[in-house]
Amino acid sequence: MADLITVDDPDDPRLSDYTGLTDVELRRKREPAEGLFIAEGEKVIRRAKDAGYEMRSMLLTAKWVDVMRDVIDELPAPVYAVSPDLAERVTGYHVHRGALASMRRKPLPTAEEVLTRARRVVVMESVNDHTNIGAIFRSAAALGMDAVLLSPDCADPLYRRSVKVSMGAVFSVPYARLDTWPRSLHTVREAGFKLLALTPDEKATAIDQAAPHLLERVALMLGAEGDGLSPRAMAAADERVRIPMAHGVDSLNVGAAAAVAFYAVATGSPRT
């Protein structure tokens, strides 16, 4: 059972996990370095806990102490009870869902470990927008993708915004970082995956014609909104696939394109 500690001083060092949450640059450095991430809101906190992440502490406003009572009783991590005003002064924003938890990161698995157990893998290159990362994980989980591999310059799936947009899917879909890019893609191919590069290029194969759902192991490569996959990544793929699109309109946004591609990869597979 946790200690419930009322804190009135925004400079209390015990709150340091939660300081400056709106400073993206600062948190991007601090969180991996200190081995923590922030889960926000009841549902996401519970999912982090259920996924086996260890809780360092919680920061709760009075109303949420009651809601989280069972978690407080179950876990030993200290719980800091604060006023909404203090929460705002510490974090830098109005904590709308007045429950935050600082969770301990786990060591990431290697790409090889992740690939062993997977048949349908998402590979992201340079997706550095936290909202997009979160949305892609959410769709990946819902549509039956088994794992995610990230190029070295992708954003952190455990950043607060990614976690929130993913609705906690970043906890349930295993992921790993590829350490050399695009060279590490060989590892993926050697593990028996066909590498499909998603592109809006009309010369690519229509994804339904590529019939990815009939393949034993598929790695679907996605680039960032706007630029898409780099030429080097394209060159490393086995086949280029496109979502059939009407002429004369902008391509789909990356979240919508990813969802459609995951569906094309999953549908007709033994799972459905």
Add this chain to the structure above:
Amino acid sequence: MADLITVDDPDDPRLSDYTGLTDVELRRKREPAEGLFIAEGEKVIRRAKDAGYEMRSMLLTAKWVDVMRDVIDELPAPVYAVSPDLAERVTGYHVHRGALASMRRKPLPTAEEVLTRARRVVVMESVNDHTNIGAIFRSAAALGMDAVLLSPDCADPLYRRSVKVSMGAVFSVPYARLDTWPRSLHTVREAGFKLLALTPDEKATAIDQAAPHLLERVALMLGAEGDGLSPRAMAAADERVRIPMAHGVDSLNVGAAAAVAFYAVATGSPRT
């Protein structure tokens, strides 16, 4: 050719189309009442113009006067040149893409008119989030849906945020409002459309098994994020369809679900 008028006074009545743009409630009332909408950013302004909307005026910072020179030369609408600071004082926010245009609305077509020329229709119920409306229009345009029908309580597709997120797709995909809900759905069925209601319910037919791409005319019904379609709307549908999803995860967000469903409706159709 337009008059280029430098304005220094934020209270200049000629700028009234642009006042208080961050006040959603105010703008929601004013814009339809005054028959205008706001297009933001070069690309979206050009698309509004190309789609045949009449320009009332433009509000540009110096840099954008050059970029929009051809439009200024072509159209008679007055152009107000302002400083970035004045733009912010008038609109209420920092106008990042320093180009705004006030455009005249056109009378909406009736549902019957829209249906005459369409084979693949999106029907939205109670989608009152401007971002979601915009995202759905963007995907609808990209994935070959021909038209959109809106329940009376859907948000305005011409609200600034919807227009922006849609990348102008709200100009290219014809849409109409249904005046009685869900009674007007009979009109859709009478026009020869099969009404498919999208739901996460596992008892519904998997959308690939419903084979909507083989139907002559399809109306795909979508509800809002969270609640989904109302029981009344469900009851008015011909068939309930679901996107096959992995167990134990939250459903897709409405934008991702819509994109997947549009793909399922379009793929295999003669267009692809």
